[in-house]
Amino acid sequence: MARLVAATTLGLMLAGCGGAEAPVCENPVMGSIVTMADFSYEPSCIEAAAGDELEIVNDGSAPHTFTVESDDAVAEADVPAGERATLTVPVISEGTYPVACTYHPQMEAALRIAG
Numbered sequence: 001m002a003r004l005v006a007a008t009t010l011g012l013m014l015a016g017c018g019g020a021e022a023p024v025c026e027n028p029v030m031g032s033i034v035t036m037a038d039f040s041y042e043p044s045c046i047e048a049a050a051g052d053e054l055e056i057v058n059d060g061s062a063p064h065t066f067t068v069e070s071d072d073a074v075a076e077a078d079v080p081a082g083e084r085a086t087l088t089v090p091v092i093s094e095g096t097y098p099v100a101c102t103y104h105p106q107m108e109a110a111l112r113i114a115g
Contacts, residue, residue, distance in 0.1 A: 025096045025110035033057060034109075036064040036079065041099065041109035049114050050091040057084045065102045068111050070095075076102070089113070 028047035035042045037059035056066045058079040067076040073090035094115050101107035
């Protein structure tokens with residue numbers, strides 16, 4: 001069973017990241033499924049509302065995470081190869097936030113929080 005880790009923090013995990021530029025997410029895909037494989041996210045630009053649930057599917061042969069960080073919250077789905085997990089979008093302000101894999105930092109995507 002995929003392990004799902006969701007944590008809320010008040011910026012403790014974001015030391016040094018407060019001035020980071022928002023990722024580009026010009027044509028977000030509304031949806032509830034994100035697939036990870038071959039060290040990429042599909043779609044790479046996702047739109048959701050705070051509190052929505054995303055199904056995170058790992059079709060690859062390596063473990064991956066879908067990790068979203070803001071100044072107010074961190075939410076992460078840690079998904080072993082071939083498995084899936086559910087991630088509740090953190091309650092954070094509208095805007096665009098970076099998504100990364102903690103195992104493979106070169107994997108990047110963007111999550112746009114809609115109102």
